[in-house]
Amino acid sequence: MAIATRRRSKYTDTVRSVLIERGHATNAQIAADLRLLFPTVSDTTVHRITQRLIEDGEARLAPNASDGSMLFDSNAEAHDHFECAGCGELRDIHIPREGRSMIRSAIGDCRVDGPLKIVGTCCNCMNRK
Ligand SMILES: [Zn+2]
Ligand SMILES: [Zn+2]
Structure with a gap:
């Protein structure tokens, strides 16, 4: 472009x-x-x-x-995300190559070529419980 x-x-x-x-x-x-x-x-x-x-x-x-x-x-580079299911916070993360290849074998060697989103509970929300 x-x-x-x-x-x-x-x-x-x-x-x-x-x-x-x-x-x-x-x-x-x-x-x-x-x-x-x-x-x-x-x-x-x-x-x-x-x-x-x-x-x-x-x-x-x-x-x-x-x-x-x-x-x-605002981050125009390709990147992964972590989303907290509790408060909805979305954070930029980078899942390393080894992580991607583990995910790849978990999905029967289909290709992992897009950004990944991990959903979980952030530390703030965990501490609130
Ligand atoms: Zn949270
Ligand atoms: Zn982002």
Whole structure:
């Protein structure tokens, strides 16, 4: 993919920094943050900007949020995720090659070539019990 010039506008710049700060965010979360600064910005504008960040390779899609909505990821490199079933926290992780090959033999040598999502309980949630 050709390297596009980074698009600049006050909305795009703010969406970019909201996403970087949150790490992972839905359009609804980004829109809510953006409206703290620009109360009249529309959902359509936010959707258009996040779509462009994906097209320009500045962001990628993470596994969907628990309510099924699209989740944008400020980390544009391929990576795996850990999701806490208790609080919904989504964290970037890297599953090493050996881990992938163990998973591969567990699934009858089918190929593991996509990002992986591990679901579990985070330390905070475990301590709360
Ligand atoms: Zn948790
Ligand atoms: Zn991520």
